[in-house]
Amino acid sequence: MNPANTVFDVKRLIGRRYDDPTVKKDIESWPFKVVDEGSNPKVQVEYLGETKTFSPQEISAMVLGKMKEVAEVKLGKKVEKAVITVPAYFNDNQRQATKDAGAISGLNVLRIINEPTAAAIAYGLGAGKSDKERNVLIYDLGGGTFDVSLLHIQGGVFTVKATAGDTHLGGQDFDTNLLEHFKKEFQKKTKKDITGDARALRRLRTACERAKRTLSNGTQTTIEIDSLFDGEDFNANITRARFEEINSKAFQGTIQPVEQVLKDSQIEKTKVDDIVLVGGSTRIPRIQKLLSDFFNGKKLEKSINPDEAVAYGAAVQAGILSGKATSAETADMLLLDVVPLSLGVAMEGNIFAPVVPRGNTVPCLKKRTFTTVADNQQTVQFPVFQGERVNCEDNTSLGEFTLAPIPPMKAGDAVLEVVFEVDVNGILKVTATEKTSGRSANITISNSVGKLSSGEIEKMVEDAAKFKSSDEAFSKKFESRQQLESYISRVEEI
Structure with missing residues (x-):
């Protein structure tokens, strides 16, 4: 194996800036090279005798493309649509970048859903559990990310009450x-x-x-x-x-998000009916003991396969969205997810002004009114952030947009209405309108790190198709070499 050409953990890069402290820390431990291209991290590899760079979206698209092939072989037909899951704590940049990866791989992404929510679907649909009213805590500890979600399930309605986690723990x-x-x-x-x-x-x-x-x-x-x-x-x-x-x-650090979801949902731990383990890392005995002890020795629910639960839930959601629900139970299912982190803009002094508070059910539309800070101001900038801190520097920047020109007037006279619209995928669109004069402009976030233009996506789709034939040839050569090495090894053992 060539370590410098073996790429993994790309989920920890997608939708992040190169100067993100977590990216810097990961780069130190990865054997492959990550370079800075316009503040975006790109993976640099030697490919067919050339030095090439790939965005995290392109590498994710390669994984999705392979899964698409596997599904097509299994089903015996073309697969063109998909539901893709992401950690519940993924921000807007990370969700948009994941959606872009789906487009590059040739998939029409029907929905982006949160991983613990998908796992709850897998659990809640089993053994007629969805008929009973219950509070279910999903503890999802995978290879690279950690999520906790608390859901209320009743009569096929899955309502996410709160979510917390760490996109950099696993x-x-x-x-x-x-x-x-x-x-x-x-x-x-x-x-x-x-x-x-x-x-x-x-x-x-x-x-x-x-x-x-x-x-x-x-x-x-x-x-x-x-x-x-x-x-x-x-x-x-x-x-x-x-x-x-x-x-x-690290193990102890997984309990804080559990406390956070209980606090945010205002549900006491004694009122949690089921604690469901998801993700391969939940097999670690110490983690199971810590969680059980936190809930006063409560038995943990291990009835679903921790490796498959998220994919199972995504498949159920895909069936519903494509009108191919296989049972009355899934046909009547309703999923109500939430915004994991508050969304808002930076005010004077870089103070964060939330427009959509965390925990808001999606899709949603929220408005907030702002004004000018200087006389005769004709241009207003709106830096958009996501997070929970008062200082915007401590939150995640999602981009910036400008509303101009607006009529000159005294400071504080302008009425600027900002509308935040979060769609079912948890992806944000922002519109700003100057109300006093009746002049308005629709603005959507641009220059968002990790967000690709339609032209960039098209080029990456073409590149993926171009590389496919050389990839297949390389793969066959590698498999032949592996078979030869395996044969030599067996001969040596004799």
């Missing part, structure tokens, strides 16, 4: 913590530092991930890697208790 972080531990162990044993060797780091990370999985079932395991670095072999033992100690801060 199994990969537990692997990284283990990797750092073993890097120090190796250095202590050999006096050699593997930090700069991408291949050694990739091999060690793979071994760490395997150890993590083993420790979900057993209480100890051994890592063995021949010639890890500079001809030095590496062997080390790790117990489940030590693994839990190394990751104790």
Whole structure:
């Protein structure tokens, strides 16, 4: 495997700026190269003898394109539409970028839905559970992101009461913590530092991930890697208790969003009927114990497959949206999701003025009136942000738009009505109107980081088609080499 050409974790890049602190931190641990192109992070690889850069949307489109192929083979027909899930805590930029990835892969994206909401559909439709009134907490801890949602389910109506999470917490972080531990162990044993060797780091990370999985079932395991670095072999033992100690801060960090959704939904923890585990990382025993203890020893619900629940829920939603619901239960289903983070604009002094508070059911339309701050002001700028902090610098910038010209008048006389419209995908459109003169202008956010123009999307669609044939040839060559290596290995064993 070529570590510099093996791209993963792209979900942590999509819709983010290059200078985002979390992007900077991830770049330090990734073996592949991420470069800055106009404040957007791009992945740089060597492809067919050339240096090429790909946006996170293009790489996500490759994954979606592969899934499209898998579905077409399974169903025996063309797949042109899809419902795509995203972490509940994805902001507007990340949602729009994900939708763009779907378009690049040749899919008509019917809906973007939140992952824990999709999991709730999978859980709520099982065994006639949707008939009973119940409060269901979805705890979704995957490879790279973490979401908690609290839903009220009754009679096929799924109402999201609150959502919280961390778009930068998951199994990969537990692997990284283990990797750092073993890097120090190796250095202590050999006096050699593997930090700069991408291949050694990739091999060690793979071994760490395997150890993590083993420790979900057993209480100890051994890592063995021949010639890890500079001809030095590496062997080390790790117990489940030590693994839990190394990751104790990260594990404990998953409880705060649980507390947040209970607070936001104004539901006491004793009133939560079911706690549903979703995502591969929920198999870790310590995480299960922390969650159960928080709910006073309550039994956790493990009746749905944590790896498949989100895809199952998305498939049900796709069936409903395409008019192909397979049962009366799904045909009558109604999904009411929420805005995960407040949306608003920056006022004088960079103070955040929320227009759509977090927890608002989508789709929604909210208005707020603003005015001018200077006499004869004819241009008004509206920087749009998403977040919960008073200082806009601490929130996520979604872009900026300008309303001009407006009639000159005294400061404070102009009436500027700003309308925020959030669609069913959780994606935002903003309109501003100057009311005093009756002059109005419809403005939608532009220059949003991660948002692609229709021309850029079309070019990426063409590139994807162009690369497809060379990709297939490369894939066949790689498979042949793997088969040959496997054959040689079997012969050597004989």
